[in-house]
Amino acid sequence: MTELAVQFTAHLNCTSRCPSEMNVMRACSVLRPVVLLGPAPWRRAHSLASFHQASQLPKKKFQHLLFPQSALEAHLVRGAGGMNLQLFQPSDEDIARAEKLFIPSPKHKIDYSFSAVRMEHALPISQPEVCFIGRSNVGKSSLIRALFSLAPDVEVRVSKTPGHTKKMNFFTVGKAFTLVDMPGYGYKAPRDFVDMVESYLQTRRNLVRTFLLVDGSVGVQEADRVAIEMCDEFGLPFVVVLTKIDKGSKGVLLTHLLQVQEVIEKRTTCCYPQPFLVSSTQFSGIHLLRCFIAHVTGNILLTSDAKGS
Template identity: 65%
Template sequence: MFCRHLRLKTLPEVWTFARMNAHKLASLQNVTSFPHKKAQSLVYPFNNIEPYLDRSVNRSDFRLFDPSVEDMLRAEKLFLSSPSHHIDYYTSAERMDHAPDLKQPEVCFIGRSNVGKSSLIKALFSLTPEVEVRVSKTPGHTKKMNFFRVGRSFTIVDMPGYGHRAPKDFVDIVEPYLFTRTNLVRTFLLVDGSVGLQPADRIALEMCEETRRPYVIVLTKMDKGGPRTQLLNLLSVHKVIKSETTSCFPQPFLISSLNFWGIYLLRCFVAHITGAVQLTNTAQS
């Protein structure tokens, strides 16, 4: 067994903290004024779990992308809309041949319905709340590919989910996009970190492998399920990445859109892989 017993905040505590601090949490600039331990746990969620990993587990894969706070602050600026750097919802597309002809690098978010794709994109854009990203408790809410432009730097695409209540033509919408979109630089495959890899996620993983394009796994809802479950789910995802994939980035990203864990790191990763921010710290992708 890799995890020792641990106690983190219970869910109601987390919700209260998130609700009270939502406006502050949106910005890393504010978070840097928090007590050091709190700031570290928000920025590097792996730090919350790491002390409970057995000593024999090699940590290096979990910190491959390890930018400095300064790099993350530079990346954060890209998520602030301004007259010279306009962030907006651009358009939706029901099929690949309706996708907009945008040349800038693109990243997309895929995953089971209800896994938290739209919530994650909403958290990324929380510094520009006028950008409307619709989330819903009801699975199958996002029915089309929604394109959000981040100035001329990159585009973020919110995808419909697969699995429960997915659009009937899900495969027809998503597969051609993943295989043929020329400016797609990274696919983010979201997996619910509180329940772990499900059979439908494995099918999506195979689809990502078949595209032979780089992709990244993001574990969502890391505020749910309890640390022991989260840790076991993280380790089993990591094992699958190591042993069954060739195009997946070895480091799974840990996220809670509810309380902003990992959002700052992911903003920086997106800015980095799209070429919008050069890191001063050595990092891999």
Template identity: 60%
Template sequence: MAVSALRLGAEKLFEMPAVLRRLSRCQSTSQAFAEVLRLPKQQLRKLLYPLQEVERYLAPDRRQDLHLRIFNPSPEDIARAESVFKATEHNRIEYVSSAIRMDHAPDLLRPEVCFIGRSNVGKSSLIKALFSLAPEVEVRISKTPGHTKKMNFFKVGKYFTVVDMPGYGYRAPEDFADMVETYLKERSNLRRTFLLVDSVVGIQKTDNIAIEMCEEFALPYVIVLTKIDKSSKGHLLKQVLEIQKFVNTKTQGCFPQLFAVSKCNCSLSTSQFSPAVAAGHHI
């Protein structure tokens, strides 16, 4: 069972000396990852496995209607992903350009991963956190909904391009539908779409529209549950169960893994999520 494997893996991560030695070897890969390893054990567990506190309620044998998949990256996976997002002389991470229409979008050959979601769901904050190891890259964030008005393209070394899409719903750009729908439909090098959902309110009607677009265009996409630090354990469990049931019964192209992130203000907040983004361009 996926949940049993996660529980066993989490126990081994903090109890087996061999695995702890692997963690120590990863420490030299990234200063940010080294900071992760210095966190108290309980905080480290919560960071690497944000759904661990509710996992016992998600056992597949208790909920036959769920086919749960939990993303469980190894310490090496996390360190490798951190190296992808770390700016160096040989790994340039930079803002490329912005566009309001597809004919203004940069003609890039490398694979792309894009982030979409309702206004103020935390897209730009999450991308800013992913780029925290490249401080020269400016990702503008705002508490005002609808701050992002254009498609923003960021080069991640030789690996892929990250695209920050305007938020839909409240204060969305007037040409949002044409801009985003055209991108999702026509961008041939788009490999994976990360659809962000606010854990406080769950999937809304506007989210359903975005999901329908991904399904119609047969895009591989992933749901990311944001702001989990603002939800109680019971409320978070309710949202996870509802989203998992929604994915299993009403979607075809959505990956069964549900990713959860808390308020993002540094790379430590995305250590568990970074490998998913780094792997997304291979799909």
């Protein structure tokens, strides 16, 4: 176990004791309205789940839905204009094409695959894989449910109780990629969290990107800093995603966004320069994140210079 893992374990033990408009019409022709096949889904898709539906919004609202960072630009003109807030800028057509990966069809199954508590229990997979990690109750499962909202038969269990996810849960997106929902760290983390996650991150050869979630309403916590250092120490390409951006004021969100940007710039070498902002309830940033996942897993080539490495 690495020194950082030891720090993580110590921290876990301690906390466990404490209670853009770019040719929308063309893009919409790429993606027709969603038609759900098969039996009645167990839940309804979000009203803004598809790009076609979202494009019906007024121009400004549509822009802020796709790129929630743009809503903060006016506050960043003085003193923070150099921030990497919109480094990844795919075209509307890119976003629409990427969305197709998240729509099931008879030849493109999207479903829960299996769970594992040890790497030896995880089935070997050759297709690209992405994983989501974050503190307990950061909104990880809610975000994954939002990403899969166009596949409403896919059950991603969401609980108000921290620490609900106890295993590594694997979701297969056809032959395109696999998404892994990892247990949360911090309060209510499983006892074997460090062994489980460290082993996965170090040995999973088809892992192409790790998404590290930070609660946008509370900012970077000590456990988040340790997790960020661990990803960087392992040399893992990772991305920071700020969740729950609808909670609290813009001022609070901006403060935490500046904090995250500083951590990325000064304390990481493997982290993507742009933090992503999402709201699983208002659907802000979900379309952009889908496109980024589709791009980094090698499933779409961007038509624009989106700087998505």
